[in-house]
Amino acid sequence: MPASFPRLRDHLLDPSGGLVYHLRARLQRGRWAAFHAAVASWLDTWQVVEQELVIVGPNAGYALPDGFLGRFDGIFALEPDPLARRLLARRRDATTLRFDRLDCLRTPDGLAWLAARFPHAAFLFSNVLGQISAPAGDWSTLLRHHLAGRTWASYHDVISTLATPGCRDALTIMEAESLETTLARFWPGQALTVTDHATFHLGGTGPFAYAPWPIAGARWHLVEWVAHRAQDQAQVLTRLPDDACPSATLR
Numbered sequence: 001m002p003a004s005f006p007r008l009r010d011h012l013l014d015p016s017g018g019l020v021y022h023l024r025a026r027l028q029r030g031r032w033a034a035f036h037a038a039v040a041s042w043l044d045t046w047q048v049v050e051q052e053l054v055i056v057g058p059n060a061g062y063a064l065p066d067g068f069l070g071r072f073d074g075i076f077a078l079e080p081d082p083l084a085r086r087l088l089a090r091r092r093d094a095t096t097l098r099f100d101r102l103d104c105l106r107t108p109d110g111l112a113w114l115a116a117r118f119p120h121a122a123f124l125f126s127n128v129l130g131q132i133s134a135p136a137g138d139w140s141t142l143l144r145h146h147l148a149g150r151t152w153a154s155y156h157d158v159i160s161t162l163a164t165p166g167c168r169d170a171l172t173i174m175e176a177e178s179l180e181t182t183l184a185r186f187w188p189g190q191a192l193t194v195t196d197h198a199t200f201h202l203g204g205t206g207p208f209a210y211a212p213w214p215i216a217g218a219r220w221h222l223v224e225w226v227a228h229r230a231q232d233q234a235q236v237l238t239r240l241p242d243d244a245c246p247s248a249t250l251r
């Protein structure tokens with residue numbers, strides 16, 4: 001692996017994962033069930049031709065339905081939390097699971113490394129892009145720039161708020177609409193103070209799917225699902241050398 005290769009650093013106390021996340025996932029299992037059902041239905045409709053999948057930020061797979069990992073001939077997980085890796089590897093459907101050390105989210109060229117290192121894979125960003133600031137510009141621009149020719153999907157926080165949504169059912173919207181319009185579907189007639197996670201639409205054209213996630217206490221996140229189909233390879237704007245990415249695995 002070249003010295004410049006961005007490498008994942010183990011963490012157990014990160015705000016976007018770590019021990020707190022494991023505790024929440026266990027204690028909030030009931031409250032998260034409807035959100036996890038929405039994720040399962042998004043993944044069910046996401047049928048791709050690629051036989052290899054890279055999951056970015058799977059944690060222990062709390063949100064991934066049983067059997068999902070078995071849909072692919074090969075699965076790579078990029079996950080900095082060592083406890084999450086241990087738990088994920090113990091799943092019954094993790095028979096072809098491997099871990100990789102690439103950190104594709106920390107540097108502006110991280111997604112280019114991702115594309116080059118896994119030339120035949122589809123990518124699933126698993127509730128991570130709304131938790132980590134883009135290392136340059138925004139995630140929409142980076143995805144368009146580095147993964148235009150690839151198949152990827154993401155579910156990610158769009159906003160967070162302390163206001164309880166009046167409508168909690170997941171829904172799908174076929175055409176892009178404004179953030180205000182989408183928020184009004186879940187918080188109709190409510191005055192809202194939100195933290196914007198700068199991921200709305202992720203540069204996609206739709207359809208877009210949404211589900212509220214009661215992450216902890218009074219705090220709610222609105223999570224969006226976006227799927228992107230590979231375009232003509234000629235539209236890929238950046239490439240790293242073909243031999244730049246020897247495979248490596250975490251233990």
Ligand SMILES: C[S@@+](CC[C@H](N)C(=O)[O-])C[C@H]1O[C@@H](n2cnc3c(N)ncnc32)[C@H](O)[C@@H]1O
Binds near residue numbers: 018021063127
């Ligand atoms: C909000 S959790 C989502 C976990 C899981 N996908 C789910 O839906 O329950 C975000 C995950 O991203 C992981 N993460 C944080 N930084 C990362 C990075 N640079 N690359 C890959 N994963 C990362 C965290 O360890 C954590 O497991």
